[in-house]
Amino acid sequence: MASQIIHLSAATIDAIRLHRAFPRAHAFGIRDQEMQSIVVPDGSKALRIHTDPLAHFPELRSPYVDDFYALLLASCESISNLALPQALPQNLVVQQLDLAEAALLELPHLTGHDKIDIAGGFLQARDSDAATCSGNNRAATATEASILAEALGLQHDLAPVLRYLDEELADYQIRLAASGLEAAVLRLGMQAELGAKLQLDSVGDTLLPSLAGGSRYHFIDRWRRTQNRLAGF
16 A cells, blocks of 8 residues: 655755755646745754645545645654655655656756665655654664664765766766767667668767668558658657
8 A cells, every 4th residue: 555655864854855946846737736944842843745636636626725735755763643645645746746756757957866865765665655754662682783884884975986986977878968969879779670671970079860772661651750750860
């Protein structure tokens, strides 16, 4: 059973909450959702995903309350019974989880660590019916505490390198898109399925696909459409 509580690390919640796109959150707006930052009773920050009931489930619309939230994103320690969302049918919970995860992953410039945490949190929410974390967790053993401390130290030491790697990958993605190679290879694959004999031509700093010969097949009308689309590209 899917949960309406998504457990994320405090660092990931801060990365989303302090994201420069957060005030606008277009990715949520186009899905008829809204993301709001709140402070839960223990003082930590959390995120509520509000949704438009008219767009998603008008049958649940309250005559007294038009605005309610469907999902709560919080660190495990910040869950409180005072902050739980209104219970929804399971099919609506799954829909809201899918929409919210897609919107979060569309926020630009999130780090790879943030995206992994988001994907893992939503995956766990889909497979779990736990609304809260247990309040009587056992204390970590000395060995576990040592491993955790070592892992935190390693993460701290690697953070600058990982940020640099994220920036390099983003720069490479921009250069790849500008070169035309990504789009050209995709188009080559699509046209090759029609039996086209294609090649990549270098035009300045850009690569463009072109026809290298006739079709292996004899679909004349289809072949002409292929030529027109390739010329348009």
